[in-house]
Amino acid sequence: MKIKAAKVIVTCPGRNFVTLKIMTDQGVYGIGDGTLNGREKSVVSYLEEHVIPCLIGMDPRRIEDIWQYLYRGAYWRRGPVTMRAIAAVDMALWDIKAKMAGMPLYDLLGGKSRDRVMVYGHANGTDIAETVDAVGHYIDLGYKAIRAQTGVPGIKDAYGVGRGKLYYEPADAALPSVTGWDTRKALNYVPKLFEELRKTYGFDHHLLHDGHHRYTPQEAANLGKMLEPYQLFWLEDCTPAENQEAFRLVRQHTVTPLAVGEIFNTIWDAKDLIQNQLIDYIRATVVGAGGLTHLRRIADLASLYQVRTGCHGATDLSPVTMGCALHFDTWVPNFGIQEYMRHTEETDAVFPHDYRFEDGHLICGETPGHGVDIDEDLAAKYPYKPAYLPVARLEDGTMWNW
Numbered sequence: 001m002k003i004k005a006a007k008v009i010v011t012c013p014g015r016n017f018v019t020l021k022i023m024t025d026q027g028v029y030g031i032g033d034g035t036l037n038g039r040e041k042s043v044v045s046y047l048e049e050h051v052i053p054c055l056i057g058m059d060p061r062r063i064e065d066i067w068q069y070l071y072r073g074a075y076w077r078r079g080p081v082t083m084r085a086i087a088a089v090d091m092a093l094w095d096i097k098a099k100m101a102g103m104p105l106y107d108l109l110g111g112k113s114r115d116r117v118m119v120y121g122h123a124n125g126t127d128i129a130e131t132v133d134a135v136g137h138y139i140d141l142g143y144k145a146i147r148a149q150t151g152v153p154g155i156k157d158a159y160g161v162g163r164g165k166l167y168y169e170p171a172d173a174a175l176p177s178v179t180g181w182d183t184r185k186a187l188n189y190v191p192k193l194f195e196e197l198r199k200t201y202g203f204d205h206h207l208l209h210d211g212h213h214r215y216t217p218q219e220a221a222n223l224g225k226m227l228e229p230y231q232l233f234w235l236e237d238c239t240p241a242e243n244q245e246a247f248r249l250v251r252q253h254t255v256t257p258l259a260v261g262e263i264f265n266t267i268w269d270a271k272d273l274i275q276n277q278l279i280d281y282i283r284a285t286v287v288g289a290g291g292l293t294h295l296r297r298i299a300d301l302a303s304l305y306q307v308r309t310g311c312h313g314a315t316d317l318s319p320v321t322m323g324c325a326l327h328f329d330t331w332v333p334n335f336g337i338q339e340y341m342r343h344t345e346e347t348d349a350v351f352p353h354d355y356r357f358e359d360g361h362l363i364c365g366e367t368p369g370h371g372v373d374i375d376e377d378l379a380a381k382y383p384y385k386p387a388y389l390p391v392a393r394l395e396d397g398t399m400w401n402w
Contacts (some may be wrong), residue, residue: 001026003060006052006092006170008034008044011379013346016387017039017356019374020047020088024060031374032091033287033324035109036186038388046085046120050074051187055089061100062095067293068197081291083265090291091324099369105327106364109292116361117329118341119313120145120184120208120233122168124161128193132200135207144360145206145233145337148197157182157390159212160164160401165344169315171387179390181400183219192221194230202342205231206278206337208259212239213401214392223243224254233337234259234281234310240401241269247278262312267298274302281310281336287321288312292328299332315341315346316390319351323372324362338362350379 002025009019018034034043034100051070056065071077072084098105106112121138123146131150138146149160157179162168190209197207213396215223222237225234236259239246250258259281264270265288275277282302289295299309309332310326322340329338340362343351353372354365365371392402 001059001061003058005053007054009374009376010040010044010378010384011350011382012385013350013379013382014344015171015347016042016314016384017347018088019320019379021374022055022060022089022092023129024096028096030060030092030095030099030369031320031372032088032095032291033318034083034088035287035318036080039081040384042081043084043088046081047088051085051089057296060093060096063090063097063293066093067291072086074166078268079265080194080265080288081088084375086294087291088286091286091320092325094292095369098153102368103366104366104368105324105370106330109296109327109331113333114174114317114330114335115352116358116363117326117335117338118144118360119338119339119357120147120206121166122147122149122160122162122341124149124168125151126161127153128189131193131194132196133148135197135201139201139205142164142358142360145208147208147339148193149210150190150193152182154185155182158186159214159392160210168200168341171316171389173388177390179392179402181214181392181394183215184261186214187219187223187226189231191226194227195230198230201232201285207235208233210236211238213237215239217246221250221253224250224256224258227256228254232256236260236283237262240347241273244272244278247273247398248276251278257281259310264289266294267301270298271301274305274307277305277307279307281308283310283312285312285317285321286324286328287317292324294334295328299322299334305332306334308334310336311338313339313341314393315347319343319347319353320370320372320374323353323355323364326362327370330363330364346382346400350382399400
């Protein structure tokens with residue numbers, strides 16, 4: 001069995017997606033996601049110029065060997081572009097292998113550890129009252145877990161406040177838009193949101209919050225401490241994780257569970273955080289962390305230290321990644337939760353899939369492979385459209401972490 005051809009498909013049914021399709025000499029094909037939000041064309045070039053020529057003639061069943069070839073063989077290891085290109089190949093190969101075996105991907109990984117995957121949705125509002133109402137809407141839809149973000153008085157375009165109630169796409173302009181930030185204002189306002197949420201809805205639902213790298217370790221520790229009475233499921237990305245030691249200070253001062261990792265590329269980004277039990281949830285993704293082959297290693301390391309998975313699942317990941325993630329989530333023993341931002345109807349049409357939402361959970365289907373396909377004719381109707389994530393500046397103009 002040989003790989004006879006591969007191609008990259010770029011489409012923008014509301015936002016940009018990069019999809020790799022690998023074809024074999026036996027007529028079986030697989031697809032993988034290589035989307036890098038705001039930097040999509042870099043992965044396209046990497047795949048077309050440096051990966052696809054190497055794949056032709058290889059045996060697609062040798063998933064591990066091909067992964068090592070692309071990771072070790074390139075010499076220039078890691079990084080968001082390289083690892084997304086590897087992930088696209090890896091997803092497509094697992095798709096092919098599961099199709100050849102005639103089984104859904106979770107069976108090939110080792111079978112089900114659970115029947116369904118708990119997900120959380122994104123509730124947001126311009127102020128506390130509007131966010132409280134938005135959380136109630138998600139509860140009415142059956143969600144058991146909801147992330148809550150609110151606008152903050154005096155902060156321009158606070159993070160996490162979208163333009164719609166169910167769909168939130170932060171990549172909003174051909175060049176980066178400028179948002180504001182003021183830590184003191186946020187620290188004085190965010191705890192009031194969760195106080196009101198618990199007063200309104202009680203403690204039967206999981207609540208989550210994303211700091212999005214905005215706080216210093218001391219500020220993050222302060223926020224975590226103030227949020228303790230409201231028993232959050234987690235506080236996400238409370239401080240930048242490039243210096244993993246930063247989480248030690250946060251951990252010393254709060255028992256609010258901590259989650260991080262959506263921008264991680266390899267196990268090395270998470271190793272110290274996991275081994276020192278400085279986090280409770282690891283949020284690395286199938287597409288960001290080099291595919292299923294590598295994400296399994298991260299999850300296995302995490303399981304030794306009672307750290308659970310909580311994969312990033314925003315709309316910058318195509319339904320291909322979501323399909324793979326759900327098979328991974330269904331299998332992985334130390335599963336925690338899965339983020340779920342709904343794709344648009346146009347995206348769902350371009351990427352037909354067999355997973356479904358039911359009672360606050362996603363359930364992967366039984367189709368052989370990862371259960372997601374691409375309608376190439378429909379994809380061609382949505383050409384690439386440049387879109388960048390915003391940047392953030394403090395009130396004095398200083399560049400900050402968006």
